[in-house]
Amino acid sequence: MTGVLLPYERRWVDDKARFKIGMFARQTGKTFTTTLEIAEDVLEAEAMGRRVRWVILSRGERQAKEAMNEGFKLHLRALGAAYDELEYEFPLSDGTRVAALEVVTKGGSRVTALPANADTARGFSANVFLDEFAFHQDSRAIWAALFPVVSKPGLKLRICSTPNGKGNKFYELMTAQDTTWSRHTVDIYQAVADGLDRNIEELHAGCGDEDVWRQEYLLEWAEAASAWLSYEVIAGCEDMEAGLPELYQGGPCFFGNDIARRRDLWVCWVWELIGDVLWTREISELRGASFAAQDTEIARLHEIYRMTRLVMDQTGMGEKPVEDMQRRYGTASVEGVILSGARPLTIATVARQAFEDRRVRIPAGNPVLRADLHKIQKVIGPTGAPRLVADRDGDGHADRAWAAFLGIAGADMRGVPPAGATINTTDTPALRHGGHGNGPQGRSRLFGRAGRLNARGPQ
Numbered sequence: 001m002t003g004v005l006l007p008y009e010r011r012w013v014d015d016k017a018r019f020k021i022g023m024f025a026r027q028t029g030k031t032f033t034t035t036l037e038i039a040e041d042v043l044e045a046e047a048m049g050r051r052v053r054w055v056i057l058s059r060g061e062r063q064a065k066e067a068m069n070e071g072f073k074l075h076l077r078a079l080g081a082a083y084d085e086l087e088y089e090f091p092l093s094d095g096t097r098v099a100a101l102e103v104v105t106k107g108g109s110r111v112t113a114l115p116a117n118a119d120t121a122r123g124f125s126a127n128v129f130l131d132e133f134a135f136h137q138d139s140r141a142i143w144a145a146l147f148p149v150v151s152k153p154g155l156k157l158r159i160c161s162t163p164n165g166k167g168n169k170f171y172e173l174m175t176a177q178d179t180t181w182s183r184h185t186v187d188i189y190q191a192v193a194d195g196l197d198r199n200i201e202e203l204h205a206g207c208g209d210e211d212v213w214r215q216e217y218l219l220e221w222a223e224a225a226s227a228w229l230s231y232e233v234i235a236g237c238e239d240m241e242a243g244l245p246e247l248y249q250g251g252p253c254f255f256g257n258d259i260a261r262r263r264d265l266w267v268c269w270v271w272e273l274i275g276d277v278l279w280t281r282e283i284s285e286l287r288g289a290s291f292a293a294q295d296t297e298i299a300r301l302h303e304i305y306r307m308t309r310l311v312m313d314q315t316g317m318g319e320k321p322v323e324d325m326q327r328r329y330g331t332a333s334v335e336g337v338i339l340s341g342a343r344p345l346t347i348a349t350v351a352r353q354a355f356e357d358r359r360v361r362i363p364a365g366n367p368v369l370r371a372d373l374h375k376i377q378k379v380i381g382p383t384g385a386p387r388l389v390a391d392r393d394g395d396g397h398a399d400r401a402w403a404a405f406l407g408i409a410g411a412d413m414r415g416v417p418p419a420g421a422t423i424n425t426t427d428t429p430a431l432r433h434g435g436h437g438n439g440p441q442g443r444s445r446l447f448g449r450a451g452r453l454n455a456r457g458p459q
Helices: 007-014 030-047 061-078 118-122 141-150 171-177 188-193 199-205 210-216 229-234 291-306 316-329 342-357 367-375 400-409 442-446
Strands: 019-024 055-060 083-091 095-104 110-115 127-131 159-161 182-186 252-258 264-275 278-285 307-314 336-338 360-363 376-382 386-389
Touching: 007 030, 007 182, 030 061, 030 127, 055 061, 061 083, 061 095, 061 110, 061 127, 061 316, 083 118, 083 252, 110 118, 110 360, 118 141, 118 291, 127 141, 127 400, 141 171, 159 171, 182 188, 188 199, 188 210, 188 278, 199 210, 210 307, 210 316, 229 367, 252 291, 252 400, 264 291, 264 400, 264 442, 278 400, 291 307, 291 316, 307 316, 307 400, 342 386, 342 400, 360 367, 367 400
Parallel strands: 019 159, 019 182, 055 110, 055 127, 127 159, 252 307, 278 360, 307 336
Antiparallel strands: 083 095, 095 110, 252 264, 264 278, 376 386
């Protein structure tokens, strides 16, 4: 079987280092080749009367099935090895379950394929293959759970991926200056030079996106492109008078609410529209609070600020809180957003435009807030489509950032005219939703004598 390997594939399979990591261009056979190594390791061990245990952790259930069905099992059949297979549900700590595929050879060795998360990484003492590790959600949490699993002498660890920016554990491991890891790098030019049948010029022209090409095929780390909000953009929106409730001017406010119950932060971000600028008035944070306590906090904020729109994360556990708030404040004022599919990218794009145009003001000199806003990363998914991710750490899952983004989406800053423009109140998207900001008193606070937007902020 190994006789058909290309030189770079042979170098990978023949490298018997305990800790081995490889960065390969897209569709160059990294999963196929690594599962061949696993198959050979299993059969070599059984030829010496031993049994081995391997776990394949992929970025999702579909990818885990592909690694097993189109990789490991295919190699076993080609090598003439008999096996049994089974599929079962692996329980996670939050009560949900994921599909696990397992192959048991006649010699008693076992290979299990699962989607990667901290629970599945912690669940086995075995040799481990992390497939497309740069694309694993919460890669640092997975790593913290995984590495003790392979601490037993003799256990092997294999990691393969294409790059996915610098905000993940794969980048740290691949670029570390140490001799512990055996590192392999194969870009598209090296793969083709070693005999891979690809037309590089055709691929480059067909890709149509230079950032994707440089990351997926040339293996370049795209730090600037991966940060959704750069620190420079964030700093440009900081103001010493933002985040001070006592400076509230009585204007229409837009609440963004990221919902959590146990592990992450519950955050409600209050924006006040002054002219064409959204000023942070308050950022309320709760951790481990009951739903009743969360409702009470929304009620407190509603009493202080003239809430024009409350936009809530309706994903998962957010269904009931959204229904409760709509029943209390009306569906015209409360909107639930399910953050799945293309919706997160759409909302985040509106928010980034507002940040880049400096139409938002956030508290100055808060390193925790800066880090949270910077935590969201743009990554290129396996299909080439962009998506947004944020590694979970001890301070949450970019919960403040998403609360801010939801509030900005509620104000719909895309349609707010530039500073100094003469407008009619009914043409302001931030006022079209109804609520306290639509009445004559609300207009008098927003507009000067000439009917122009007052964008000066707190006076």
